[in-house]
Amino acid sequence: MKYMNEYRDPELAKKYLEEIEKTVTQPWAIMEVCGGQTHSLVKNGIIEMLPEQVTMIHGPGCPVCVTPLNLIDKAIHLALNEHVILCSFGDMLRVPGSKINLLEAKAKGADIRILYSPLEAVKVAEDNPDKEVVFFAVGFETTAPANALSVIHAHRKGLTNYSILASHVLVPPAIKAVIDDDESNIDGFLAAGHVCTIMGNSEYHPLSATYNVPIVVTGFEPLDVLQGILMVIRQLEANKAEVENQYSRIVKEEGNTEAQKMIFEVFEIRNQLWRGIGEIPESGYAVKEKYAAFDANIKFSISIEEAPEHPDCISGQIMKGIKKPYECPQFGKKCKPSFPLGAPMVSSEGACAAYYHFSGLIEA
Structure with missing residues (x-):
């Protein structure tokens, strides 16, 4: 708790806000990419405390939110199969499908199990050899190593009843897509610190240079976010565009190379559909052919038509x-x-x- 409180110090937060106020001389729009940063901004009232010249724009950094509607429907279809045990993180259960969500499917009798790790799903497959066990593998680069490891473990154990329904999305291509959008008007970015913990900062340097935008890798505590905002504003006011690392206590330039090896053993980069946004080139991980036996999309050959979003949802x-x-x-x-x-x-x-x-x- 002491460690956490160090990043929730009201007096230091006040100093950061005063420094932001002193530094900013014109309007700037800054996007925090990750939903965890959005919650920190809103929950702690930071948006209201920032100078009026600073506008925070909330980005697509919520992997649950951008999981394609069609894939939710596939998960529901699988879950309603009496021969399937669907395993998932809890936050996926209430995401709307085209007709029902996974929680409603569970109420209809589907065997859906909420787990905290895909490795638990491998154990479920071991314990239930007469059932097909599917793990709904959703996330950014942060959850990819554990999902890849589950496939490797199942492969080593010789399990033929385990597979993953993967929806892994990648942050740098999403930032590029946001910048390229005709309606976008963003001056700088707070990049997601947990993603860079795995992947490092190298992917952001070409983005910053090509589009002439500051990108600051930032943590999630209130002081992290405030310092990240200040670092972006200092660059903007000085007409600079560089990649900086606010989250240096966790993030290294090269990232976690062992985790990266695990990812690229199982996954390869492909185009990915983002719910509500559309297809973004080279923005997702898909299971390699080597491990096709563990890819639920291939294993079950599910064909479900893409349904439209709710007409009232923006x-x-x-x-x-x-x-x-x-x-x-x-x-x-x-x-x-x-x-x-x-x-x-x-x-x-x-x-x-x-x-x-x-x-x-x-x-x-």
């Missing part, structure tokens, strides 16, 4: 930073955590959920 515009959650006509009305129209109202990293729970825009 989650795509929110995740691209074009609109804020409270600008959605259904925010807090038709769309609530108890009945979400889109994934950002469900996930612990979703911008809509952050504003609903912490912004004070919803009456108690």
Whole structure:
């Protein structure tokens, strides 16, 4: 707790805010890429405390939110098969599919198990040799090593009843897609510190140089976020565009090379569909042919047509930073955590959920 409190010091936060106020001379729009940073900004009231010249734009950094609708439907289809045990992290269960969500499928009798690690799913497969066990492998680069390790373990154990339904999305291509969007007007970025813990900072240098934007790798505690904002503003005011590492206590330039080896043993980079955004080139991990026997997409040959999003949901515009959650006509009305129209109202990293729970825009 002492370690955490060091990054939640009100007096030091006040000094950062004063320094930001002294430094900024013109309007700047800064995107925090990760939903964890969004929650820190909203929950701790940082957005309201920043100078009016500083606008925080919430990015697509919520892997649960951008998991394709079609893949949610595939997971539900598999879960409703009496011969399948579907394993998942808990935050996927209430993400809306085209008709129902996984929690509703569980209520219909589906054997869906909430786990904290894909390695637990491998054990479930060992203990249930008469069932097919599928792990719903969702996440950014941060969860990819553990998901890859589960495949390697299942392969070594000779398990033929284990597979993963993968939806891994990559952050740097998403930043590029956001910058390239005609409606985007972002001056600098806070990159996701946990992703860079795995992958390092090298992928961000070409982005910063090509697009002339500052990118600061940032943590998630209030002081992390405030210092990251200050570092971006200092660059912008000095007409610089570099990659800086605010999260240096955790992130190294080269990242975690052992974790990277694990990822690229099992996965390869491919184009990826992002829910609400569309296809982004080379922005996802897919299971390599070498491990095709552990790819649920191949193993079960599921063919499900792509369904449209709810017509009242503007989650795509929110995740691209074009609109804020409270600008959605259904925010807090038709769309609530108890009945979400889109994934950002469900996930612990979703911008809509952050504003609903912490912004004070919803009456108690």
